[in-house]
Amino acid sequence: MFGLTGHGMRLRTIRGYDFGEVSSAMQKAIRRGETLYAGYWALELWASGFGHYVWKRLLTVSAEDCWGIITKEVKALHESYAMINANLSGRRARGRIFISKAVILLCAAKKSRDADHLQNFVYDEMRGIDPDTLADELRSAPEYVPVPDYAFDCHTRRGKSMGKTKADFFKAEQAALVPLEQGLFDHLVAG
Numbered sequence: 439m440f441g442l443t444g445h446g447m448r449l450r451t452i453r454g455y456d457f458g459e460v461s462s463a464m465q466k467a468i469r470r471g472e473t474l475y476a477g478y479w480a481l482e483l484w485a486s487g488f489g490h491y492v493w494k495r496l497l498t499v500s501a502e503d504c505w506g507i508i509t510k511e512v513k514a515l516h517e518s519y520a521m522i523n524a525n526l527s528g529r530r531a532r533g534r535i536f537i538s539k540a541v542i543l544l545c546a547a548k549k550s551r552d553a554d555h556l557q558n559f560v561y562d563e564m565r566g567i568d569p570d571t572l573a574d575e576l577r578s579a580p581e582y583v584p585v586p587d588y589a590f591d592c593h594t595r596r597g598k599s600m601g602k603t604k605a606d607f608f609k610a611e612q613a614a615l616v617p618l619e620q621g622l623f624d625h626l627v628a629g
Contacts (some may be wrong), residue, residue: 451486461495464541467504473545481534489531493519496540505550508543515540532546 449457460479483492494518500509515536522533544590588610610626 450483451488453482453486455482457483457486457488461491464492465495465499465503468499468541468544469549471545471549473542476545477538477541480537484531484534484537489537490520492537496537496544499544500547501549502554503549504544504553505548507546511543512540515543 451460452455464476464479464483466469467473467479480492480496483489497509497516500512519533519536522536523531526532562591
């Protein structure tokens with residue numbers, strides 16, 4: 439969809455959102471594991487007729503933001519979506535369930551930006567290309583980073599002096615797992 443703005447024609451979604459902002463929100467929500475928001479933005483793009491773009495972006499996210507071989511899973515979901523939509527003969531696209539499943543898998547996947555960092559911070563720099571502002575900021579950051587409070591538990595001297603127990607450790611670390619893969623003994627830690 440196109441909508442007229444003060445700067446000319448801009449892509450808009452069915453509810454009037456700026457296309458670029460929705461696309462960015464979808465990817466950033468996936469990075470943060472915010473499934474409800476990521477799904478909302480992905481389906482907003484799909485409902486607005488940008489289904490092909492959604493799949494291209496989800497495949498890119500799988501390589502750029504996620505660890506492991508999740509891209510294979512997203513590709514299989516895309517192939518299923520394409521099969522459902524083969525020979526539509528002008529009818530509206532179907533199969534948004536496959537987009538929803540891809541979003542859920544991507545949000546739940548372990549996150550790693552290694553592939554993006556490899557191309558931007560390693561390859562480009564080795565070719566003599568000036569790193570962008572982010573890389574400069576990363577290199578110029580102070581070397582001292584304070585130890586976060588969650589590091590102080592029953593296994594450290596400071597944690598012990600604070601009265602931290604093994605029970606505290608198990609509860610705190612269980613609660614901090616993101617994304618959480620349900621375990622056989624989670625019920626022993628609850629409470």
